[in-house]
């Protein structure tokens with residue numbers, strides 16, 4: 001049973017109980033480029049109390065560096081080494097687990113942030129934002145040249161998805177022996193400032209259906225994301241809390257990592273998802289409406 005936070009002492013107790021605060025981004029700190037009311041103040045409040053803050057996002061459209069630019073633009077204090085995105089975690093996984101030989105490369109369905117993280121890890125790639133792949137022209141195999149050095153397809157949120165990218169990814173996954181199918185995350189939807197949009201999971205879904213197989217998923221709730229954080233950031237799981245808006249990523253991620261979980265209702269999950277007759281079996285430790293509720297502890 002979740003504990004529903006409501007009084008100033010409820011919030012004050014949580015502030016005392018946890019030293020490390022892991023924040024999901026989309027649906028917790030912002031919706032698209034629209035900040036959640038109170039997010040800036042509460043993050044400031046945590047920093048004033050010397051809390052360790054980490055940002056843990058499945059959004060693979062940005063690199064750690066370009067996320068820092070977004071934080072700066074929105075007036076939110078953040079440091080690159082506090083930011084852990086699924087693009088970064090995927091690039092680290094490919095470089096440290098798959099250990100691609102130098103001449104090998106990956107085919108990307110995704111955006112500049114994912115490409116940047118792959119480059120930072122020294123991973124060669126094709127596809128992605130290449131204008132040749134962003135075409136809306138019909139795709140034909142007649143002139144398609146299979147690059148036999150492609151050993152993995154990496155798929156993240158890609159707002160310029162098209163038939164050419166899906167078709168090329170499909171060729172590599174079916175014709176290059178052992179070609180790995182990797183997705184940055186599997187979020188079904190994305191909470192933009194003006195409502196829900198298809199998420200990364202909806203981008204890779206056509207490939208899963210065409211291939212009849214599931215990919216390796218790197219982002220929350222997968223352990224690979226936690227491994228990536230633990231390799232860089234030290235924290236005591238017993239005094240750490242994960243703040244998220246999605247039950248099957250953020251809350252499961254916290255539970256799998258042995259850390260406490262706080263669900264906010266400013267993103268994907270609504271009241272009826274956790275209280276109605278069809279309430280989810282995923283039960284967070286704590287629930288509050290918004291991260292802004294912690295302002296009530298300000299003296």
Ligand SMILES: O=C(O)[C@H](O)[C@H](O)COP(=O)(O)O
Nearest residue numbers: 025026057058059187199200
């Ligand atoms: O891939 C997606 O669908 C979105 O990026 C999704 O919103 C994940 O972002 P997060 O909530 O983990 O910041």
Ligand SMILES: [Mg+2]
Nearest residue numbers: 024026027245
């Ligand atoms: Mg979210």
